[in-house]
Amino acid sequence: MTLLGRFEEVLYKSKGKPFVFDHEDMRTLHFDGRFIQSAMSISAPDQLMLSYTRAMMAFLLFHPQPRHVVMIGLGGGSLAKYCYRKLPTTRITVLELESDVIALREKFAIPDDDERFQVIHADAADYLTAMEERADVILHDGYAADGLAPSLSTEDFYQLCHAALDRDGVLVSNLWGDAADLVPMMKRLYAVFDWRLWWCSASGSFNRIVFSVKSLDDAMFRSVLAKRATQHDLRHKLAFCDLVDRLQTACGKSRSDFELIAGADMLGAFMQADYSGIEEE
Template sequence: MTNLNRFELLLHESGGKPFVFDHDDMRTLHFDHQYIQSAMSISAPDKLLLSYTRAMMGFLLFQAAPKHILMVGLGGGSLVKYCYRNFPAARITVLELHAEVIALRDQFMIPADDQRLQVIHADAAAYMQAQQENSADIVMLDGFSADGPASELSTSDFYKACLHCLAPQGVLVSNLWDRPTPAVPAIAQALLGTDWRIWWCRTEDSHNYIAFFVKGNDAGVFRPVVLNRAQKLDQRFDLRLSELVPSFQLVKHFSEEA
């Protein structure tokens, strides 16, 4: 049976639920036939294979020692596993709407819940509204449906709630996928009257837009300072942040299309 035939069979048997597909050393998560939701090397399960996941780790350029990382969207757990292995002092909370995705965590070798890691079956929009101020150092938004970014996670109220829960030196990282325009009005409304800045970049192969919400950061000195940080971080982590920094751009006007 060919790989295509095996995939079509798994797709049919899934009955519309998330499913796992293995090809050589690659294990991928799918919601349908269109997109790969997550990818893992079976022989190196903690490695970040997709460039957009490495780009999201760019929060380290702004906050290198997080104590609490809050993630929205479990998927195949690439970011969860990487943070769990590389930041032993950090507590990690993951919100996932779909129980069917959580049920696949063992196949993606996601560690079991413990004192440092908690995967919660929850509606992130409702959960974030209930969070207290200063409750997270990093918020990572990577919640998707089969068709793209979940609409309930693209509202002004949701972004406000995410920013509200961040500590003073906290960072919000959002995967805006390849169509950031629909989220622009909500983001603009959420940031009215605040001192948040947004730096965004595009990954080299997946074309995802990744946005980093940070406070301060003088645009005039940003690039050389952050490039120096990236070079030091690249000595510790396999993230290739030095390659990413030149693509960073400051969002000055929300009427601009990213």
């Protein structure tokens, strides 16, 4: 049977539920037949296979030693596993709305819950509203089959994230789509976090990663950014130095200039994207 034939068979048997597909050393998570939601090397399950997950880890440039990371969306658990293994003093809370996704955690070698790692079946807005302890980092990757859940990209939801962050906290958003999709979300983030936005396109993909920082001395940040990237690349080898070179910011820009840059940058990302890669969401 051909690769496409095997995939279509697994898709048919899934009966509309999230499913896993294996090909050679690659295991992928799908919500339907269109996109790869998560990817894992079967022989190296903690490796970050998709470029957008590696880019999201650049929160370490903004908050090098987080005590508590909250993740919105479990997927195949790539970021959850990586943070659990590589940040041994960090507590990780993962929020996932779909029980069918949580049911696949063993397929993706997601660790069992323990004193510093927990997967919670919950609506993210409800959980953040009731959360008593602030988070240092929120990783926002709450996708359904049709894209980012609309309720998770409203200004009200971004306000919830802002309130749930500690004083120096950072919200990291994985955005996907064309400029017509992304610019409105960027405007809503700007409305909540003001100029404290930094973003870049993940290498070889249409994913835009936005770092929205609650409170930051920009002059200090820029003076240490390259140094932090070099230090973390020695440990994590996630090409942070390359990411820093591509990082855009709203700092020092008027709102109108910010909106122009936010849209134009996406056009450049589309032109430079590597079409030979797998499509990420």
